[in-house]
Amino acid sequence: MDKYIEFQHITKIFPGQKALDDVSFSVKQGEVHALLGENGAGKSTLLNILHGMFPATQGKVFIEGEEVKFRNALEAIHYGIAKVHQEINIIPELTVAQNMMLGGEPTKGPLLNRKKMEKETQELLDRLGCAFHADDRVGTLSTGKKQMIQIAKALYMNAKVISFDEPTSSLSNSEVKTLFKIIRDLKAQGITILYISHKMDEIFQICDRASILRDGKYVTTLDMKETTEEDLVQNMVGRDVSMFAQRLKPSCVDKNNTVLKVEHLSGPAGFDDISFELKKGEILGFFGLVGAMRTEVMRAIFGADKASGGTVIYNGKALPHNRTPNDVVKMGIGLVSENRKEEGFVKNFNNADNIALASLTKYVRGIFVKESLKQKNSIKVGETVGLTPNDPEFLTVSLSGGNAQKVILAKWLSTDVDVLIMDEPTKGIDIGAKAEIYKLMEEIVAAGKSIIMVSSEMTEVIGMSDRVLVMREGKLVGELDRSELEEERIITYAVGGSQG
Ligand SMILES: Nc1ncnc2c1ncn2[C@@H]1O[C@H](COP(=O)(O)OP(=O)(O)OP(=O)(O)O)[C@@H](O)[C@H]1O
Ligand SMILES: [Mg+2]
Structure with a gap:
């Protein structure tokens, strides 16, 4: 389905600040779709609108042709739209299993059996290849592991769409590898992925297409197979940024x-x-x-x-x-x-x-x-x-x-x-x-x-x-x-x- 998620004329105005300006594009089912742009371009704002964190000032979001207007992130999750964002609240005092079930109870019935809950969680963790356990307390886990809990939770809620906002910024190399493997698996299961990152090599590794925002405006959507890093940067920045992480002056030690x-x-x-x-x-x-x-x-x-x-x-x-x-x-x-x-x-x-x-x-x-x-x-x-x-x-x-x-x-x-x-x-x-x-x-x-x-x-x-x-x-x-x-x-x- 070519227009699985469709943003139509989305504008978002914060007091004194237009964060998004008439943004329209669509995301295909089962693709890994990058959102790119400079700091402040509006990437996180767009995802926040999708997830019901706040409403758009103007414009509409469609999923499978149906207009959606989530009032909060929980409503979005119950619809199958999950997010793995760093600011997401995970409660450190609770176990992995308890965190997984937070906010998920209504669809699963009110009487939660602890054993069953831990068993289901453990199955998901195993499926994701996680080296920690359903009854571990979350407080002690690394950022990478906390992220895995969010992904497991998304799967538990049968998510159709999962968005990632700069997921690798606090991950170790091996955690990044694991994450990418999981993203590829999710894609293979037909789950649609939205992915924000400033790291170009990541975008080329796992994304199928990329939509670019500049100053709150939609610029273009590019197919990664036919795109170079220069193309991406040119579209994001609107100028050449060729000299990159290079010493331009002689050393002065x-x-x-x-x-x-x-x-x-x-x-x-x-x-x-x-x-x-x-x-x-x-x-x-x-x-x-x-x-x-x-x-x-x-x-x-x-x-x-x-x-x-x-x-x-x-x-x-x-x-x-x-x-x-x-x-x-x-x-x-x-x-x-x-x-x-x-x-x-x-x-x-x-x-x-x-x-x-x-x-x-x-x-x-x-x-x-x-x-x-x-x-x-x-x-x-x-x-x-x-x-x-x-x-x-x-x-x-x-x-x-x-x-x-x-x-x-x-x-x-x-x-x-x-x-x-x-x-x-x-x-x-x-x-x-x-x-x-x-x-x-x-x-x-x-x-x-x-x-x-x-x-x-x-x-x-x-x-x-x-x-x-x-x-x-x-x-x-x-x-x-x-x-x-x-x-x-x-x-x-x-x-x-x-x-x-
Ligand atoms: N709550 C808010 N109140 C006022 N302005 C806001 C608010 N949230 C975001 N903005 C503004 O909206 C614009 C877009 O911000 P957004 O967080 O979407 O950028 P981004 O593309 O995610 O950038 P980054 O790469 O730095 O995370 C920015 O100019 C920002 O200052
Ligand atoms: Mg952001």
């Missing part, structure tokens, strides 16, 4: 100048004996699979978590053991955290205030913080990171996922820190803005500052780093110089194979 020296650092999270040096002007890449504990090491350096042993020496001086992030920032070290949604910004602050958070003293004149200086800075740095809308008064929490991330980046770029630790700096960020962020990183090191870049994206690790350290299960297991950076060597360290 000052080998004789150590800015940060970490000695035998260990922490309760389980990392142990971490020692390395960061040089002035260096971009030091930190690679590892999810669970390698790179984030935990950075948090310990930054004072966000307590280290259980070891020393951090900054410009020749040991940082106190009971350091707090506040102290560390004052000394000149910043951390752009990976969990930008939770840790990065204040909910009821606008962009200007959030961007100014880590650099307040810069805007003080006399004894007052000058609002106009904050606003100027907000616009300037907002432009550098490609923030849309680049409006100092816009509430950060109302931005699209990727744009909220850009605000946090902008916050740190406004500071005068000498060492910037960036944890997954381009996670959730669109392809056009990524290139801008890479350029910016080069400017930062050219100005004599240093960057630690924790990243799981091989292209940026290889493209941007002067040197790469590889971690596995809480230990540093490899070091590669720029001239030795090859995907295979890095992966071999990360998975623990022997170096040939």
Whole structure:
């Protein structure tokens, strides 16, 4: 069926913001259909309308020729339209089976037999090849496993359509492989898949067609078999973005100048004996699979978590053991955290205030913080990171996922820190803005500052780093110089194979 899902003239207006503008296209039954576009293009908004999270301002959605108007996500699920989104609520105190049945009871009758429920759940988990159990508590499971629960739940509800909004952003490589295998199986069963991602290689791996949105408008639908990456990007961005994750300037590492020296650092999270040096002007890449504990090491350096042993020496001086992030920032070290949604910004602050958070003293004149200086800075740095809308008064929490991330980046770029630790700096960020962020990183090191870049994206690790350290299960297991950076060597360290 060619018009299995049909969007007709969908417009969505948020207060002061047109998120979707007369969008019409259709999705075939049993295909994997990508939704592509830059941050803020309207992808998540369109899916939210499909799932009844909020109504469209104008326009209609048809499924199998029948108009649907779900009032909430539950109604959509009962119709067979399920979603696997990261913000979905899974209740950590409940077991896997209990979570699966949440909201599902009405179709299955009110008297739920616990044994039967666990048995059915276990069958679904087995079918998906999951290595956890129906009676496990969800709180302890990884993001990838939580996602599997959502997929199992969709199957339990006999979903006909399943949508994924950036599903791989917190998954390990092997979890991504499992997910793709499952998506292919779902497709083989005739289930229609909608898939949002900023990762081009994923789109080519699993999608049949892709519809592209730009500034809330529908651009085109392309068949992946007849499309190149350049075509996609051209349609998404409307211009060429050829130079991508590449150093455009010469390296500016000052080998004789150590800015940060970490000695035998260990922490309760389980990392142990971490020692390395960061040089002035260096971009030091930190690679590892999810669970390698790179984030935990950075948090310990930054004072966000307590280290259980070891020393951090900054410009020749040991940082106190009971350091707090506040102290560390004052000394000149910043951390752009990976969990930008939770840790990065204040909910009821606008962009200007959030961007100014880590650099307040810069805007003080006399004894007052000058609002106009904050606003100027907000616009300037907002432009550098490609923030849309680049409006100092816009509430950060109302931005699209990727744009909220850009605000946090902008916050740190406004500071005068000498060492910037960036944890997954381009996670959730669109392809056009990524290139801008890479350029910016080069400017930062050219100005004599240093960057630690924790990243799981091989292209940026290889493209941007002067040197790469590889971690596995809480230990540093490899070091590669720029001239030795090859995907295979890095992966071999990360998975623990022997170096040939
Ligand atoms: N609740 C809201 N209030 C006001 N504006 C909103 C709200 N939700 C989304 N928007 C705006 O709608 C536009 C589209 O946002 P949407 O989240 O759909 O983008 P997206 O394509 O999913 O982007 P990303 O790749 O960054 O996730 C953005 O400009 C955003 O600021
Ligand atoms: Mg989104």
